[in-house]
Amino acid sequence: xxxxxxxxxxxxxxxxxxxxxxxxxxxxxxxxxxxxxxxxxxxxxxxxxxxxxxxxxxxxxxxxxxxxxxxxxxxxxxxxxxxxxxxxxxxxxxxxxxxxxxxxxxxxxxxxxxxxxxxxxxxxxxxxxxxxxxxxxxxxxxxxxxxxxxxxxxxxxxxxxxxxxxxxxxxxxxxxxxxxxxxxxxxxxxxxxxxxxxxxxxxxxxxxxxxxxxxxxxxx
Numbered sequence: 001x002x003x004x005x006x007x008x009x010x011x012x013x014x015x016x017x018x019x020x021x022x023x024x025x026x027x028x029x030x031x032x033x034x035x036x037x038x039x040x041x042x043x044x045x046x047x048x049x050x051x052x053x054x055x056x057x058x059x060x061x062x063x064x065x066x067x068x069x070x071x072x073x074x075x076x077x078x079x080x081x082x083x084x085x086x087x088x089x090x091x092x093x094x095x096x097x098x099x100x101x102x103x104x105x106x107x108x109x110x111x112x113x114x115x116x117x118x119x120x121x122x123x124x125x126x127x128x129x130x131x132x133x134x135x136x137x138x139x140x141x142x143x144x145x146x147x148x149x150x151x152x153x154x155x156x157x158x159x160x161x162x163x164x165x166x167x168x169x170x171x172x173x174x175x176x177x178x179x180x181x182x183x184x185x186x187x188x189x190x191x192x193x194x195x196x197x198x199x200x201x202x203x204x205x206x207x208x209x210x211x212x213x214x215x216x217x218x219x220x
Contacts, residue, residue, distance in 0.1 A: 112158070
């Protein structure tokens with residue numbers, strides 16, 4: 001917990017506390033290097049997560065961000081220890097700036113309280129926007145290509161033409177129900193009704209039955 005009465009570890013530049021955050025990567029489960037560097041940089045407290053940076057749930061990072069106050073400095077060993085993506089990193093930097101919290105990265109020698117640090121943060125924001133636009137363009141291109149192949153979306157249809165033909169043939173058998181077909185193909189009954197004109201099949205079956213009855217009566 002943060003001790004508000006502790007004036008021993010105040011940042012001489014901002015008057016706030018230096019608080020460290022560390023995280024191990026999937027290929028390195030040892031926090032010693034990061035902890036040592038953060039302690040040597042004068043951090044009053046160090047929060048550490050031992051899970052992959054791609055995970056959205058990082059409890060110690062959440063606690064660390066909550067503990068920061070205006071005038072404090074968040075110190076990390078390297079920027080990739082902080083954000084799970086470029087977009088996430090920019091979101092954290094922007095949030096810290098709004099709250100009056102300085103960010104310092106020891107390895108990259110980045111300090112957002114300086115002009116060069118703010119310029120780098122601005123470059124990160126531009127790159128994050130570029131990344132978002134690329135993803136959006138690729139998604140749109142993928143959907144257009146999918147539509148050109150006769151599909152409404154980017155996903156593979158649950159039931160393809162071959163499966164539809166098979167289902168239509170199966171449903172012509174009065175002993176086979178929609179539930180039976182759905183279980184066989186691993187889909188819901190709603191999916192069958194969405195892809196197959198069950199009503200038309202039933203009408204065809206009824207018409208066939210009527211014809212058979214009329215033929216039997218004519219022959220009788």
